[in-house]
Amino acid sequence: MKSFTLGTNFYVGVKVPVVVRKGVYCDNNIDDRFRFIFISKGAGMIDTEAGYSSFIAPAICCINETETIKIQSTNKYELIELVYHPEFLNPHYDYKSIRQTPQEYIEGDPHDAAWLNAFIKRLPNYKGVINVNSGISLRIENILTQINKELTDQRDWYWPCRTRSLLLELLLVIDRIYVEPLTDDSIVVAEKDVIINDIIIYLLNHYHEKINLIQLTEEFKINRTSLNEYFKKATGYTVMSYLMNLRIHLAMAMLQDTALQVSEIMYRVGFVNISHFVRSFKKISGTSPLEYRKKHTWLYK
Numbered sequence: 640m641k642s643f644t645l646g647t648n649f650y651v652g653v654k655v656p657v658v659v660r661k662g663v664y665c666d667n668n669i670d671d672r673f674r675f676i677f678i679s680k681g682a683g684m685i686d687t688e689a690g691y692s693s694f695i696a697p698a699i700c701c702i703n704e705t706e707t708i709k710i711q712s713t714n715k716y717e718l719i720e721l722v723y724h725p726e727f728l729n730p731h732y733d734y735k736s737i738r739q740t741p742q743e744y745i746e747g748d749p750h751d752a753a754w755l756n757a758f759i760k761r762l763p764n765y766k767g768v769i770n771v772n773s774g775i776s777l778r779i780e781n782i783l784t785q786i787n788k789e790l791t792d793q794r795d796w797y798w799p800c801r802t803r804s805l806l807l808e809l810l811l812v813i814d815r816i817y818v819e820p821l822t823d824d825s826i827v828v829a830e831k832d833v834i835i836n837d838i839i840i841y842l843l844n845h846y847h848e849k850i851n852l853i854q855l856t857e858e859f860k861i862n863r864t865s866l867n868e869y870f871k872k873a874t875g876y877t878v879m880s881y882l883m884n885l886r887i888h889l890a891m892a893m894l895q896d897t898a899l900q901v902s903e904i905m906y907r908v909g910f911v912n913i914s915h916f917v918r919s920f921k922k923i924s925g926t927s928p929l930e931y932r933k934k935h936t937w938l939y940k
Contacts, residue, residue: 642672642722648793655799656724657806659787663717665710672722673758674702675813677779678768681716685709690766697776698768701757701813704734708767719783725755727803728896729937754810754892757817769816778844782809800897804907807892811885812843834859835873838866839881846885847909852878886910887923894932901928 646653656672665676682695686709687702696716702708710716725732738759771779782805789802838859842850855878856863870878886908893904902913910916920928 642669642724644790646793649796649798650793655790655802656727657722657786657790657802659719659721659783659790661717661719661787663715665708665718665720669722671704672724673704673755674700674708675721675723675809676700676702676708677719677721677776677783678710679717679719679776679780681712681714683710683712683714683716685768686711687767689761692766692768694768694770697773697779698770699779699813699816700768701817703758719780719787721783721786721806721809723806728755728806731937754807754814757810757813762817765817771816772840774840774844775812775816778812779809782812797897797899800899804893804897804899804904807896808889808907811889811892815839815843834861835870838870838878839874842878842882842885846882846889847907849909849911850882882909883919884923887920890916890920890928891924891931891935894928895935895937898938901932904928 641658643654643656644658646655676699678694678696678698678700680696682693684691684693685698685700687700688706700708710718725734725737737755786802786805786809789798789805792798838855841855841858852863852866856866859866861869867877870876870881874881876884890904890908893899893907894901897904899907901916905911905913905916910919917927920926920931924931926934
């Protein structure tokens with residue numbers, strides 16, 4: 640399997656270190672690449688360095704450049720696989736720096752490196768595969784489909800940046816499944832609560848859409864006061880504050896690691912009004928979106 644996408648329409652001849660493929664088999668090993676494997680259909684066993692586990696689709700695997708994977712199934716399974724090098728996120732990232740260099744010393748913002756934890760850190764309870772619910776699986780499949788379309792169509796000069804922004808969205812979802820958020824404003828669920836977990840999963844799936852408390856109370860059959868009370872007790876945030884932090888931190892990553900226009904980023908993370916976006920961004924980050932990009936991006940240095 641090739642491990643890059645070749646520029647054909649724009650950036651002709653440039654090898655961009657990310658590729659997506661759909662298939663009914665899985666290569667045991669791909670050297671020098673991270674691999675995200677989304678198993679959309681089937682059941683069986685997965686053997687990796689992290690363990691030997693059973694799976695029932697939908698399920699995901701995060702494989703780093705040192706690991707191999709074997710999928711055993713008596714029936715056909717289907718998967719979508721994304722293969723990439725971390726330098727695609729930031730050219731200063733290599734396998735040594737993201738593991739051994741303290742994140743504050745890596746050039747650029749550390750948030751992206753933190754989102755790679757599913758590939759570089761092995762938690763005791765991770766056995767090589769994570770089963771995901773149907774809501775999360777639909778979101779993952781949708782992002783992978785969009786990435787594949789960007790890589791295939793290469794419709795303008797922004798196709799690498801747009802692909803990178805989609806990968807950041809995917810890493811955000813993976814990180815929330817694999818470990819607790821690791822940003823400066825991390826949101827930790829203090830108590831296990833089925834309703835709270837369901838709400839968080841809903842927000843992860845729909846943060847790019849219009850969401851309000853009335854909609855959530857109807858969706859989860861809970862009154863507004865109880866919803867905010869339970870959510871704040873579990874996370875330390877009201878529901879809408881959690882959603883705002885989620886949107887702004889994703890916008891930060893896109894501003895740092897892509898050249899997409901601020902207006903496109905704004906829409907991608909769920910805002911429709913530029914003034915509201917700028918005010919919200921400044922309240923959480925301390926700077927305007929343009930100031931944040933100027934200070935943190937590596938693209939123009």
